[in-house]
Amino acid sequence: MTQEISIQLTTEPRTRPDSEKLGFGKYFTDHMFMMDYTLEQGWHNPRIVPYAPLQMDPASMVFHYGQAVFEGLKAYQTSTGELLLFRPDKNMKRLNRSNERLGIPEVSGDFVIEAIRTLINIDRAWVPTAPGTSLYIRPFIIATEACLGVRESHTYQLIVILSPVGAYYSGGLAPVKINVESSYTRAVQGGIGHAKAAGNYAASIKAQSNAKKGGYSQVLWLDALEKKYIEEVGSMNIFFKIGGKVITPAINGSILEGVTRASVLELLGSWNIPVEERKISIEEIFEANAKGELEEVFGTGTAAVISPVGELYWNDRQVLINNGQIGPYSQKLYDTLTGIQTGRLPDPLKWTMPV
Amino acid sequence: MTQEISIQLTTEPRTRPDSEKLGFGKYFTDHMFMMDYTLEQGWHNPRIVPYAPLQMDPASMVFHYGQAVFEGLKAYQTSTGELLLFRPDKNMKRLNRSNERLGIPEVSGDFVIEAIRTLINIDRAWVPTAPGTSLYIRPFIIATEACLGVRESHTYQLIVILSPVGAYYSGGLAPVKINVESSYTRAVQGGIGHAKAAGNYAASIKAQSNAKKGGYSQVLWLDALEKKYIEEVGSMNIFFKIGGKVITPAINGSILEGVTRASVLELLGSWNIPVEERKISIEEIFEANAKGELEEVFGTGTAAVISPVGELYWNDRQVLINNGQIGPYSQKLYDTLTGIQTGRLPDPLKWTMPV
Ligand SMILES: Cc1ncc(COP(=O)(O)O)c(C=O)c1O
Ligand SMILES: Cc1ncc(COP(=O)(O)O)c(C=O)c1O
Numbered sequence: 001m002t003q004e005i006s007i008q009l010t011t012e013p014r015t016r017p018d019s020e021k022l023g024f025g026k027y028f029t030d031h032m033f034m035m036d037y038t039l040e041q042g043w044h045n046p047r048i049v050p051y052a053p054l055q056m057d058p059a060s061m062v063f064h065y066g067q068a069v070f071e072g073l074k075a076y077q078t079s080t081g082e083l084l085l086f087r088p089d090k091n092m093k094r095l096n097r098s099n100e101r102l103g104i105p106e107v108s109g110d111f112v113i114e115a116i117r118t119l120i121n122i123d124r125a126w127v128p129t130a131p132g133t134s135l136y137i138r139p140f141i142i143a144t145e146a147c148l149g150v151r152e153s154h155t156y157q158l159i160v161i162l163s164p165v166g167a168y169y170s171g172g173l174a175p176v177k178i179n180v181e182s183s184y185t186r187a188v189q190g191g192i193g194h195a196k197a198a199g200n201y202a203a204s205i206k207a208q209s210n211a212k213k214g215g216y217s218q219v220l221w222l223d224a225l226e227k228k229y230i231e232e233v234g235s236m237n238i239f240f241k242i243g244g245k246v247i248t249p250a251i252n253g254s255i256l257e258g259v260t261r262a263s264v265l266e267l268l269g270s271w272n273i274p275v276e277e278r279k280i281s282i283e284e285i286f287e288a289n290a291k292g293e294l295e296e297v298f299g300t301g302t303a304a305v306i307s308p309v310g311e312l313y314w315n316d317r318q319v320l321i322n323n324g325q326i327g328p329y330s331q332k333l334y335d336t337l338t339g340i341q342t343g344r345l346p347d348p349l350k351w352t353m354p355v
Numbered sequence: 356m357t358q359e360i361s362i363q364l365t366t367e368p369r370t371r372p373d374s375e376k377l378g379f380g381k382y383f384t385d386h387m388f389m390m391d392y393t394l395e396q397g398w399h400n401p402r403i404v405p406y407a408p409l410q411m412d413p414a415s416m417v418f419h420y421g422q423a424v425f426e427g428l429k430a431y432q433t434s435t436g437e438l439l440l441f442r443p444d445k446n447m448k449r450l451n452r453s454n455e456r457l458g459i460p461e462v463s464g465d466f467v468i469e470a471i472r473t474l475i476n477i478d479r480a481w482v483p484t485a486p487g488t489s490l491y492i493r494p495f496i497i498a499t500e501a502c503l504g505v506r507e508s509h510t511y512q513l514i515v516i517l518s519p520v521g522a523y524y525s526g527g528l529a530p531v532k533i534n535v536e537s538s539y540t541r542a543v544q545g546g547i548g549h550a551k552a553a554g555n556y557a558a559s560i561k562a563q564s565n566a567k568k569g570g571y572s573q574v575l576w577l578d579a580l581e582k583k584y585i586e587e588v589g590s591m592n593i594f595f596k597i598g599g600k601v602i603t604p605a606i607n608g609s610i611l612e613g614v615t616r617a618s619v620l621e622l623l624g625s626w627n628i629p630v631e632e633r634k635i636s637i638e639e640i641f642e643a644n645a646k647g648e649l650e651e652v653f654g655t656g657t658a659a660v661i662s663p664v665g666e667l668y669w670n671d672r673q674v675l676i677n678n679g680q681i682g683p684y685s686q687k688l689y690d691t692l693t694g695i696q697t698g699r700l701p702d703p704l705k706w707t708m709p710v
Contacts, residue, residue: 024471025503032413052408058387058516059380063497066553067560103560137504142418148380148493148518150556150590152564161413163503174681183545188579190540198421199554201505205422205458209507224543225580235505276441333448 003046005118010050017132022166024303025138025285029123031305033160037105046111048119051161057146061153067143068198069098072302073259075120075135077127077354078343081134083120083322083355084340087129088113090259095139098195100247103152104141113353116160118355120273123162132167136303168304173334175310176299178233179216180282181207182315185253186231188224193231193254208234216313218299220282224254228281236299236307237261241284241329243293255319260300262350266335273329280313289319296327304332304343306334358401358466360388361474365405366628370435374485377521377598379658380493384478388470388515398513401466406516409460412501418509422498423553424453427657428614429520430490430710431473432482433698437476437492438710441657441696445614450494453550458507459496468708471515475710478517487522505680523659528681528689530665531654533588534571535637536562537670541586541609543579548586548609551648564588572667573654575637579609583636591654591662592616595640596684598648605632618706619688628684637669644674651682660696661689 009242010030015028028051035046062068075083092109116137120127127135139160143153182205182206185195187200202304204219211219220238223230232238237258238246246268253258268275288294297309308331311325323328338355339345365385372382383406422541426446430438453543454461471492475482480688482490500509518576539562542548542555559574566574575593576586585604587593594612596602601623606612623630643649652664662684665679676682694700695707 011577028501051413053412056407056411057408058406058514059383059493059518061555062418063423063495064425064493064553065556065560066420066423068418101561102557103564115368136503137690138414138419140418146383148491150559150563151567152560163414185543185545189577190548190582191543193552197554197557198417198419199547199552199557200455202421202422202552202554204505205420205507206456208505209458212506224545225378227545247432327363331491 005115006047007122008047008049009122009212016126019128022128022133022164022165024165025163027164028274029162029164031119032121033119035158037156037158039154040180042105043107047113054157055301056144059146059148061143061147064148064200065143065150066199067102067153067176068141069095069101069102069104070138070140070196070198071095073137074302074341075127075137076226076342077129080343083127084341084343084352085116087259087263087351088116088353090262094196094257096131097193098197099141101192102197104143104156107141112160114159119160119162124164126164127163128165130167134165135205136163136165138163144277147273171306171330173306175308175324175326176217177215177311177313178218178220178309179211179214180222180312180314181211182222182227185224186221194256196256197282199317204234207249214325219350222282228283230282231255231280233299235303236301239298240280240294240299241263241296241327242288243295244339245274246274246329247276247278247280249280257294258300260302260305262338263337264300267333267336268348286314286317286319294319294321296329297321298327298330298333303321305337306330356638358399359404360470362477363402365402367405369482372519373434374483374488375521377483377488377519379520380491382519384481384517384519386477388474388556392511394509397460398405398462401470403477409512409625414503416500416502418497419503420505421466421554422457422459422508423496423657424450424457424459425493425495425551425553426450428492429641429657429696430482431697434483435698438482438709439696439698439707440471442614442618442706443471443708445617449551449612449614453552454496454530456547457515457552458499460510462496467513467515467652472710474515474517476701481517481519483519485522489520491518491520493518500691503710524591528661528663530663530679531572532570532666532668533573533575533579533664534566534569535568535575535667536566537577539580541576543694544608547605549611550580551611552612569577575667577637583638585637585640586610586632588654591656591659594619594653595635595654596647596651596682597643598650600629600631601684602631602633602635604635613655615657615660615692619655620694622688622691640667641669641674643670649674649676651684652676653682653685653688660692661685
């Protein structure tokens, strides 16, 4: 796709929120990117328009059959005022894997990245600059055909919205409490768990809300079949440091292949730290803890980058990890990743892309 | 809820489609019902308005996290011109079960039924009258809060749209070919398969589309864990008549509890036909067939009411059922159910409700 992106600028720019009040995904910039898909024209009419409500036929398939996928990535401002994207090509590849699973037509990743860069440059003034803040980028695709038959839609919209987001940890990195979910299931082999599809998150809301009520910040999912093997956290992949080795669940068709996960694996490898991607049971974690070998646990994801886990609850069992303190690997990974993302550290693997 | 439904009639009534061209879910009537939910006001502002596009913030949670549920039921015109709903209370109970699973606030079933009746009376002229046609009613609830955090939305809309639909079988009942899906999964215990949630259908689209390409009209799902036990069809529950007994998969947390399924079970019971709700493996079906005991297979659902299955494919194995002809139970159930639904037959169990 080498189509020209048409641009219509807002005549009513909005007030930008205070840097301290940003939170996550609550404020949106003045413009958005859109393009349409029809069977006849493929993806067409790429355009940047003022952020505004979508006009959606009530019979639009997305409302009824949830045919929708999304991505999430961030732009960071460097100390020299440059803006950097972090591995956007990986998000685009995952978007197309999600599309494939959901029966949504492929998009040109390069073109969408170009659209994102154009959009960010237009809303440049919205990029927050305080430490830890960033611009969250949310591309998503929704089925727009007005028809109640259960099948692939014949029309879609791809939309990109931008949200200035606050520091995930206002007081620096802080360990979280996580509940291991043993009744509800998020995804199963043969399903859509490896896709970033709307329906996966709908399936997770109830367990997440129960966890919150119990004082946990997230849910750790177990496999659907035996409720034995560790999958991932609500919106993070998970890593364990046991007896000097770092272990993370292997990509198995039911967990999301995180961009941060891949980057952590590459960093650990480059530091010559032994890493295993494999099946790991929750029992193994509790046993490692009993033997005094459970050294660190951390989640990885775009929102928090690295999220140290201080406590894990599994039914009536509990482990306190590294005395509830941030472990050295978590800290080093966090510092290195955020260092690369914000241009503080060199980027030997060319993970960042200027906007 | 005893709120007054406000009514705003269209000033631009649309042309109604030809009875022969109806199909399923392609045309919508002149009006729709809506009401809103907020944490402060609960469900409020019930209103009937002209059918028109919804104004949706692009960050509305339904687009990103698929928090959406729906129902499907029909109104039938009797020979005396009366309109009948079929067991709408059962749809409302299921809607609230779906709500519960998805973290969506409960609605008053009685109030929504009242709203549906009011809406149908306003769009009375749209109800098709040709044999086999009906008015399909689609209530649905979508998460409307504009926020990218993964959690329950704090605002929702419940909407009811109406679609005049054609006869499912234009030339009378006709057996279908069904493919047993052995790679993809629809749902699993602990998930949302028992809810009528948008995400379940998104997960089914790919397998359904592969089946269509192979010349099958639907997919028969197997259990996620062992790919051994029969679950249900794309949008139908499934029944087998084996050696004089009727068997259907038990409600197990991963299949939808169909209103037609429940009605078929009650009818068979009242005819003193032995019925079993239990686990049934696909192997058992093929074995029964080998022994000459597989007498009938049929699907049950609001769209087709009863759908005889003429052929089943499972990997490279195939069974032809009852010589590809409609069986006597399928026919009798179809005649009885449609007879009750359209007022041709008495309704001893009070399944119908006048609009
Ligand atoms: C379910 C799930 N797992 C893992 C991740 C982490 O992926 P990434 O590192 O690409 O952000 C996310 C989201 O971002 C997610 O939603
Ligand atoms: C997945 C699924 N199973 C079964 C059914 C049958 O349910 P009912 O008889 O209530 O229409 C439907 C839909 O209508 C469905 O979508």
